Amino acid sequence: MFEKLQERLETTFKKLRGYGKLSEDNIKDSLREVRVALLEADVNYKVAKDFLEKIKEKALGAEVLTSITPGQQFVKIVYDELCELLGRVNVPVDVSGSPPVAVLLAGLQGSGKTTTAGKLALFLRKKGRKPLLVPSDIYRPAAIEQLTKIGNQIGISTFSVKDIKSPVTICTEAKAYAMKNGFDTVIVDTAGRLHINDEMVEELINQKKVLNPKETLLVIDSMTGQDAVGIAKTFHERLGIDGVILTKLDGDTRGGAALSIRAVTGRPIKLIGIGEKLDALEPFHPERMASRILGMGDVISLVEKAQEVFDEKKAREFEKRIRKDEFTLEDFRDQIKQMKKLGSLESIISMFPGLNKLKGAIDFQAAEKDIKKIEAIINSMTKKERLYPHIIDGSRRLRISKGSGTKVQDVNDLLKKYAETKKMIKKFAKGGMKGLPKQLLFR
């Protein structure tokens, strides 16, 4: 998501690596590169200027560590400042207090409020809350239906607006309804509005008054360029916001908005939307984002995600079977399924330090296709075949290939790969990590 910025900074730091000491002269180029990188990434002009001032001051200061190279030191300074600019720590969505606690979502048209409302409800339910979705966009055709449908998809109740004609009344009634029916969180989706549309902003202020939300969150499209700052500032001044949700970060946006918003409003980015699916909402972690920008990867996010999707019981069972040398095609399929839950190959790779350079080199589309093919082939086998692959003879291969819409060649390939993997796992089970060839780790 921040690749562009990342690439630019990487070349800068490479240049710095040769020097023995940081001086005004040799950091000048690096500073200029950082400045261009920031401006190109649509970071607000003033924010970028302040940022560079701070870096310069610190880089020329006395904090010289003997154990590292000046280049590394410069990276560290930029990293620290980036963390600072992004807000240092993650500020979670606060839904504490006596229920029902209200969360109000505001933003421009098309920023992704309705989808985000659904995502947020799912996100909070995973944390043990019982949310009620409240649609209050009475202007855009079918906006209310959209939220109701999203609610149905994820099994979360949506407040029935019926013929209430005022967004303010919807808020009052929804809160009473939540109180009566035991919902502890109320998530209110609102109509999209331009920050310069006084009348509409006034309506939002009134909604906020009756709702008395614990969190008023501004939903901003991360593709919004320099305007993001103005939007965030105006909404904050008029309405008062507690935090920001940044959406559509899975595009090729340069992400400068993320860097400026916090600096200008003083309000943290709390969550980020990273895909079209309803579980594609993540807490925003400044230090991880800073590492990602600087190409240090985001291993923590990956581990956390893995913990969330991996079924521990299954994993333990799997381990047992491996030890007993009982790795079947059924297990193989389970592994693929679990990995898919982690996200696309591309998004997984982007979380590894250093692997970002691979991004251009690997055809992820083709790799994903291969995985799909393998899954289809395994799915076309009978249970018996999956458990005892050695029984798969020529006619079975033909049937499987037809069933999965692949060629016999593909089935052969898969069985060969399976045999190889099994051999490898056998070694692994006996000799531990040492037995594992390097290719497997990078596959």
Added chain:
Amino acid sequence: MGLLDKIKNGLTKTREQLITRIEWIVQGKPLNEDSFDEIEEALILADAGIETAEILMTRLKERWKRGHIKTTEDIKRCMAEEIEKILKPVESPMPMDGKRPFIILTLGVNGVGKTTTIAKIAKIFCDNGKSVLLGACDTFRAAAIEQLEVWAKRLNIDVVKHKEGSDPAAVAYDSVKASLARGVDVLILDTAGRLHTKTNLMEEMKKIKRVVSKEIDGAPQEILLVVDATNGQNAIIQAKTFNDALNVTGLVITKLDGTAKGGFILPIAHSLKIPIRYIGVGEKFDDLIPFTASYFSHAMLENG
């Protein structure tokens, strides 16, 4: 309110920033090379793009050297003229004559206002006495079909639809068949928003296009890309990527009233050369306006 006034209204933010900067630069000082550099910066800050800003400045400087520019008013007037020259080639309305039905395939990233734009365009056609049919190919987003239906009801036109989650290309196919059977003048296909970076979704789009052209030679006559003006520089990348994949034939630029960066229209016109059909300067039906170079360039720079 006349068209020019509407565009002026919509471009208020862009104009005010640009004019304030230019006036600030020129104020009380005789014009020199430096002032032109600063004006160039003002243009870049309005997202006018480095290349187009340079072109504008070279032309302005020439006119200055010939003594045609002395005051702020001169600068504004000349700049408006030069901007008009850059925008003129992309001023071209949808080519409506020829085969019936005229099929418009709309596309764009999420949240740019595709469905709303379709409704507005459909109304323009209806007002001109054309019969219009809509195809609900956005089968992905919740209630997208219903959204289109609500608009259709208001306009008293029909929508071809399938269930949510069905194949958009199949909807396109049925829409084309229906448009032929009914002999309508215009068929507009709505599609799901897709980020230009998602290859699989771009492939889906290509499939829709293929299905349509298989049924009617030369259709869809218009591949209409909708971009959100508040996306600024990213909108240019979007236009480029979509154009590479699908040969966009027309552009609609929405939400110009929400940004001070209306200048991004210049690099789009200059480097992509895709005709701009309409610009959106507000939420109402008649806020979608046919694009004209002269109106736009004047609205960008002139108050009166």
